[in-house]
Amino acid sequence: MKRARTSKPSTFGKEQIAAAIEAEPEKVKDSECPYDPNDADAVAKYWAKGKVRLPGQRGPQKFPTKVAVTVRYSAEVVEYFKSTGEGWQTRMNEALQQYVKRHRVA
Secondary structure (H helix, E strand, O other): OOOOOOOOOOOOOOHHHHHHHOOOOOOOOOOOOOOOOHHHHHHHHHHHHHOOOOOOOOOOOOOOOOOOOOOOOOOHOOOOOHHHHOHHHHHHHHHHHHHHOOOOOO
16 A cells, blocks of 8 residues: 655745755854854863763762661661651661761760
8 A cells, every 4th residue: 555645845946945044144143042052162161061971870969978888777676667658768867867966976
């Protein structure tokens, strides 16, 4: 079965297309945007600030990075914090931080 055409040919003539291309300004000018994509120096400055990350790599952290450790707690402690619902590990971390603040040697 032959497929029907989904696009129509252009109604513009070659002269009209050439005139439109010639009338187009070479540079983009936007008074509200200080960045000029046609300015090689501005583009270089913009990309110099960026850092390339591979997929799966983490970016800069909002909060200090935590340290991964393996710890064994009593079943009673783990059950208590798990029973408080989602986010129990964060609450456990906060409880330990409070303990450290109260018992820190000055």
